[in-house]
Amino acid sequence: MAVINHDTREVTFKLVYCGTPLGGKTANLSYIHRGIAAGQRGELVSLATAQDRTLFFDFLPVHTTSIKGYRTKFMIYTVPGQVCYSATRQMVLKGGDGVVFVADSQLDRMEENLVAWQGLQRNLAENGVALDDLPAVLQCNKRDLPEVAPLPYLEYLLNSGPRRLPVFPASARSGFNVFATLNALAQEVLHRFHHGCSVPRSLPA
Numbered sequence: 486m487a488v489i490n491h492d493t494r495e496v497t498f499k500l501v502y503c504g505t506p507l508g509g510k511t512a513n514l515s516y517i518h519r520g521i522a523a524g525q526r527g528e529l530v531s532l533a534t535a536q537d538r539t540l541f542f543d544f545l546p547v548h549t550t551s552i553k554g555y556r557t558k559f560m561i562y563t564v565p566g567q568v569c570y571s572a573t574r575q576m577v578l579k580g581g582d583g584v585v586f587v588a589d590s591q592l593d594r595m596e597e598n599l600v601a602w603q604g605l606q607r608n609l610a611e612n613g614v615a616l617d618d619l620p621a622v623l624q625c626n627k628r629d630l631p632e633v634a635p636l637p638y639l640e641y642l643l644n645s646g647p648r649r650l651p652v653f654p655a656s657a658r659s660g661f662n663v664f665a666t667l668n669a670l671a672q673e674v675l676h677r678f679h680h681g682c683s684v685p686r687s688l689p690a
């Protein structure tokens with residue numbers, strides 16, 4: 486849920502990268518962190534195991550354009566992908582304004598993709614949110630690898646519901662479509678804010 490601070494003239498949105506275990510959620514955030522000038526972002530905070538698995542979340546604040554004189558801040562989080570951390574995922578997802586689902590395109594990861602996709606819907610439902618009502622983008626990551634599923638197959642698996650999500654083939658390792666994914670979600674979140682929230686009308690003249 487957008488947080489508006491009239492004193493600091495800031496509107497803050499929470500974006501959450503969810504997805505398949507080891508699909509590349511943290512790699513997305515690392516690339517975003519490297520690609521944004523230091524003045525426009527904070528530090529990337531990660532809590533990981535010795536094997537670099539996300540334990541709790543990764544966190545990166547990013548400042549961007551303004552809404553009628555208000556600075557816009559995106560708080561970007563990842564969740565831990567490992568199956569056992571469902572409760573943590575549910576907690577990190579709370580209050581989210583939008584989600585990116587990072588799928589792993591490798592052919593042998595389809596079952597994990599599906600389980601993670603169903604888990605996301607369950608975690609959101611436990612928070613009283615339907616995925617259909619939330620700005621969301623599907624990223625098919627690891628397209629640089631040789632043994633990947635065709636995009637139509639990934640879409641059939643993860644994106645054949647009544648609401649078709651924007652889809653981005655990507656490589657978080659090379660950076661291909663990492664910012665395109667983030668921008669698509671940010672645009673949808675801002676669009677939703679402008680059309681579904683009374684705040685712009687209540688801003689001081």
Ligand SMILES: Nc1nc2c(ncn2[C@@H]2O[C@H](COP(=O)(O)OP(=O)(O)OP(=O)(O)O)[C@@H](O)[C@H]2O)c(=O)[nH]1
Nearest residue numbers: 506507508509510511512538539566627656657658
């Ligand atoms: N070839 C390739 N490797 C990738 C890509 N994205 C991530 N990886 C690798 O995949 C592994 C897992 O990436 P992470 O970003 O840690 O995955 P994650 O989704 O954050 O994993 P968890 O937090 O444990 O669920 C790492 O070795 C990454 O370097 C990609 O686009 N291409």
Ligand SMILES: [Mg+2]
Nearest residue numbers: 510511538539
């Ligand atoms: Mg991670």
